Amino acid sequence: MDIVCIVCPKSCRITAAPGNPPVITGNSCKRGYQFALDELTAPKRTVCTTVRTVFPDAPVLPVKTSAEIPKDRIFDLMREINAFTLETRVGTGEAVIPDALGLGADVIATSDLLKETIPEGENDR
Amino acid sequence: MKPYDVIVIGGGPAGLAAAVSANDSGAAVCLIERENRLGGILKQCIHDGFGLLRFGARLTGPEYAQRYINEVRARDIDVFTETFVTKTESDGGGFVIHAVNRSGVTVLSANALVLATGCRERTAKQVFIHGTRPAGVFTAGTAQHFTNLMGLQPANNCVILGSGDIGLIMARRLTLEGAKVLGVYEAKPTPSGLTRNLHQCLYDYGIPLYLSKTVTRVFGEDRVTGVEISAVDDAMRPVPGTEEYVACDTLILSVGLIPENEIAEALGVKLDDRTKGPVCDGQFMTNVDGVFSCGNALHVNDLVDYVSENAAIAGKNAANYKKAPRKLLELQADASLLYLVPQTLDLNRDNSKTTLFFRSKEPLDGASLKIYADGNEVLGKRYAFLRPPEMETLTLDFERFGLTENSRVTFKIVPKAQEG
Ligand SMILES: Cc1cc2nc3c(=O)[nH]c(=O)nc-3n(C[C@H](O)[C@H](O)[C@H](O)COP(=O)(O)OP(=O)(O)OC[C@H]3O[C@@H](n4cnc5c(N)ncnc54)[C@H](O)[C@@H]3O)c2cc1C
Ligand code: SF4
Numbered sequence: 421m422d423i424v425c426i427v428c429p430k431s432c433r434i435t436a437a438p439g440n441p442p443v444i445t446g447n448s449c450k451r452g453y454q455f456a457l458d459e460l461t462a463p464k465r466t467v468c469t470t471v472r473t474v475f476p477d478a479p480v481l482p483v484k485t486s487a488e489i490p491k492d493r494i495f496d497l498m499r500e501i502n503a504f505t506l507e508t509r510v511g512t513g514e515a516v517i518p519d520a521l522g523l524g525a526d527v528i529a530t531s532d533l534l535k536e537t538i539p540e541g542e543n544d545r
Numbered sequence: 546m547k548p549y550d551v552i553v554i555g556g557g558p559a560g561l562a563a564a565v566s567a568n569d570s571g572a573a574v575c576l577i578e579r580e581n582r583l584g585g586i587l588k589q590c591i592h593d594g595f596g597l598l599r600f601g602a603r604l605t606g607p608e609y610a611q612r613y614i615n616e617v618r619a620r621d622i623d624v625f626t627e628t629f630v631t632k633t634e635s636d637g638g639g640f641v642i643h644a645v646n647r648s649g650v651t652v653l654s655a656n657a658l659v660l661a662t663g664c665r666e667r668t669a670k671q672v673f674i675h676g677t678r679p680a681g682v683f684t685a686g687t688a689q690h691f692t693n694l695m696g697l698q699p700a701n702n703c704v705i706l707g708s709g710d711i712g713l714i715m716a717r718r719l720t721l722e723g724a725k726v727l728g729v730y731e732a733k734p735t736p737s738g739l740t741r742n743l744h745q746c747l748y749d750y751g752i753p754l755y756l757s758k759t760v761t762r763v764f765g766e767d768r769v770t771g772v773e774i775s776a777v778d779d780a781m782r783p784v785p786g787t788e789e790y791v792a793c794d795t796l797i798l799s800v801g802l803i804p805e806n807e808i809a810e811a812l813g814v815k816l817d818d819r820t821k822g823p824v825c826d827g828q829f830m831t832n833v834d835g836v837f838s839c840g841n842a843l844h845v846n847d848l849v850d851y852v853s854e855n856a857a858i859a860g861k862n863a864a865n866y867k868k869a870p871r872k873l874l875e876l877q878a879d880a881s882l883l884y885l886v887p888q889t890l891d892l893n894r895d896n897s898k899t900t901l902f903f904r905s906k907e908p909l910d911g912a913s914l915k916i917y918a919d920g921n922e923v924l925g926k927r928y929a930f931l932r933p934p935e936m937e938t939l940t941l942d943f944e945r946f947g948l949t950e951n952s953r954v955t956f957k958i959v960p961k962a963q964e965g
Contacts, residue, residue, distance in 0.1 A: 424744045428597050429848060429935070431740040465749070468592045468605055469721055470693055480696035482591035482607050491749070498721050512611055530591065531607035536582060 423459050425452040436460050464488035473506040478533050483516050487525040509534040549575045551863045552655040557585020559840020560661035561613035562853040563860030568620045572864035575623040584610035589693045598850035633808050657835045657863040660809050664802040664841040676762040681769035685711040685799040700795035704772050705729045706760045708736040712799020717746035726752045732759040732777050737934055802845045819884035820844040826891040827899040829859040837863045844886050881906055881958040896943040905931035911961030918946045918954050
């Protein structure tokens, strides 16, 4: 299998053949080896998206998964996130949906947007 | 009117890094941003991949920006947001800036300016497409703004013209939100986006990439109903008889970015035809004494990490700026380079640690960057591969080449096959 490593901008072209142990060549570092191994067995990705909020000043908040999730669960996760509405003004790194779909990764905020834009008079819930 | 040492215009990653480093070099600094929040384009770049070089972490755009915003807030830097610069004048030794915001008109002055105004996208007006002008034609950045900041879904079935990074990022983003991306069409024979983005944004989702094809016509009255696609020849001219119709409700344009230099031009800053940004010296100072440039205003970067690096140098030099006669030497890049930044060196300044940025004109597997001074090769650096979308950077000691005002310094990329 020919793989382009997406872990860093160097974009190494890696060749990976299953086996025991698998034969992996073309990677420039250990992270690339691990990436190729995962691509052979169980590909994983970080998902970055937005979650709807109740706040008119910031209708959506950027979020991501705190760890990589299986690639074939990406659209399941998107459905879960899009069914959710955020009602608290969380900041960067705080969990929005803990352990989403039981995959072991939280959906966390990646922006302080909601903390910055609190309109005068609104009580933080 | 409070005099500053340095005024930075633009509060994106470039402006933030320039302000921090100018302040760390002892300058009284003011930062002016026209939007209501700092962070620039990164506010809407919610995908990850930022900061791998700078922080060794895979951050999203807002997370990367936040680190620098926190650095700015931790320092005694005057920040003006929602502030529009209306006039910039040079005034003997320094600069006077007129700006308006909610509290009225402000007049500020400084010894040096850093222009960090970023870039803008090429629009439908700048690409030649026939037909009507219905709703549903957006630049990729506009689609990104709608989706990631306003929470709107701008497309159901869309065609993307241009394989620039923003278009690739938006292909994945719209797919995640349930839209169908029918294809990315690129007029050139090679993609313009980063290789990793082709893989993680298109191929991961089965989105096809068509090379040497372009959109030649848009159909639809109120809203786009379809586009006509044509193959193009080597000179990028549409080939008659190759037209095909693709039904869609949205056309997204990702056809390139142009450095934003309105303020620079008003100050008399000379622009480079290749980068479309200012011609600068090794200090990242433009031809106008005391005016520095950095980030996407200087040249369009693919990695924000380099923007921060270049901006920090510009900020430091602006803080230390004292007017002095300049002795400029041109750095000539031949046609094998898409461009080279800086374009000149000021021989009256220290050039022992000059940071250079360049792009190869052609995609090459195995090549050397060669530098000649008066015909003698003074440097040869090997690269396993060079790709036009992937900018390269290096830091050089020009002092050891014994350059004078009359030297001829040329840069050339030599493919491996042509080396002995
Ligand atoms: C869609 C997109 C995706 C990208 N993806 C990646 C990626 O995955 N990884 C990566 O490393 N890099 C990526 N980049 C590149 C990186 O984001 C940019 O190189 C970087 O943001 C440039 O920073 P800047 O400060 O020069 O410009 P900007 O971020 O554009 O900031 C310029 C700021 O100046 C302000 N301004 C302009 N004119 C004025 C004026 N007259 N007065 C006051 N303020 C003004 C603007 O409002 C803006 O806030 C991406 C870029 C884009 C556009
Ligand atoms: S193998 Fe290592 S160096 Fe190469 S792209 Fe992957 S992470 Fe980067």
